[in-house]
Amino acid sequence: MGELTRSTAGWPSRCSATRRELAEYFPDLTARIEALPYPTDGVVIKLADREYAATLGNTAHHPRGEIAFKFTNIRRTSVLRKVVWSFGKNCLTPVAEIDPVEIGGVTITHATLHNVQNVLDRDIHVGDTVEVERAGDVIPYIVHSRPGENRFPAVIDRCPCCDTLLVRRGPELACPNPECSETRLQNLLAAVRNIGIERLGEPTLRKMMEVLGVRTLKDIFALNRGDILSLEGFKDKSAENLLAEIAKARVVNDYQLLAALNVPHIGLNVARLILREMPLAELRNADESALSGIAGVGPERAKALVRVLREQSDFLDELLNAVRLRESRADAALAALPTVCFTGKMPEKRSFYEALAPRKGFRAADAVTGELALLVAADVNASGGKLNKARSAGIRIMALEDFLALPDVEDNGAAAAVPEPETEKKEDRPEQLFLGI
C-alpha cells in the first residue's frame, strides 16, 4: 500500500493506493498538481503503514519508507519569437524568447539554446514551434522544434555590441574584437571572480567601466574611496568593504592569474597543475610542444594557452605590475624542503625563526615526528618533551646559534614566498559559478 500526501495548504487530496493504482493515478495527480497556484517540482510517496516504515530505517539520503518523485518531463509547446545573443565568458550564448507558457506554476518566457552549434544542428529558426522543458531549478531549455510557416535565421553574424564579424570557437560564437565593450566586461568580470573579488558583480563593474573608465584589473586596483563613492548606490560602509576586498586581492596566486586570462578549458585547478610544473615567466615563452608535455595539458589546451598568452601579453604585463604574485612552484619547492622544529626559550618570537627557516633551506614544523629533519634548541643540554623525543628518535639536534650561522640558501624560490593570502580558501570554488546565461 502506498499513500500520496500533500500537506501544503491548498492541496486537499490525500489518498491511499496500491502500487498499481498509484501508477494509474499518477497522470491525473500530475495534472492536478500543475493546476496548483504555486510552483511544484515533485511529490513524496510514503508507505501508509507508518510503523512498518519506521522499522525500515534510512539510507544516506532519505527514510526507506518514503521516496521523493521529481517531475522531469513537463513540456509545453510554444513559438520561438526571437533569439537574443547574450554575452558570456568568451562567447555569445543564444537565449530563446518564446510565447509565455506555464510549467509547474511558473510562467516561462525564455529558454536556453546552449550554443550556436546546437541551433545549427537542430536547424532552429525564429518562428518555429518549439517544445520547452523545465526540470527542477534548471534553466528551461528547448527539446524539439518544428519548422514554422514564416521562419527567419536565428544565428547572427555580427556582434550586437560592436558590429564586428563574429567567429566560431568550437561550438560557440565569439566576438574577436579585443576592444568590444561587452566582451571586455564579461572577461573582466570573469577575471575579477577568479582573483576573488566577490563583491564586484556585473552591474557595479559595468558602472565602473562606464563612469570611471575602468578597463582592466589594474584599473580596479588603482581605484580610491572617492572613485567608488561616485558610483550610484555606494555609501561609506559599502565603499570601504569593496576597497578592502580589492586590497586583499592584490596578493594573487599565479594560478588565479592564469585562470583570470580566461583560456578555454583552463580553470583554477588546471592552471595550478601547470604552474607547479612551469613558472609563469617560462610558460610565456614556451611553445606548444613544450606545453603539451605538462600533465593535464593536451594539444588543444597547449594551443589555446599559446594563443591567449600571446594575445594577452600586454594585459599580463600590466597585471604583473599591479599585483603581488605568489608562485605555485615556490610552494611546491617549499613543501619539498626538510622540516625543522624549534624548542626552548629563544630571544625572538618563535614565528621569527619559523619565517627564517626557508632561508636556511628548511620548512618549519610544529611537532617532533619521525619525518622531522632537525630540532633547533635554545639549550641543547636541557631536557624537555621535544628534546627527549628527538633524542630517542635519533633526530639531529642543533643549537640556535649554529642554526643561525648556517649559510643562506641562494636562489631558493621558496624563500621568496609571500604569506598565504586569506583568499586562498576560495581557490576551489566551482567554476560553474562563472558559467550560465
Ligand SMILES: [Zn+2]
Ligand atoms: Zn563585439
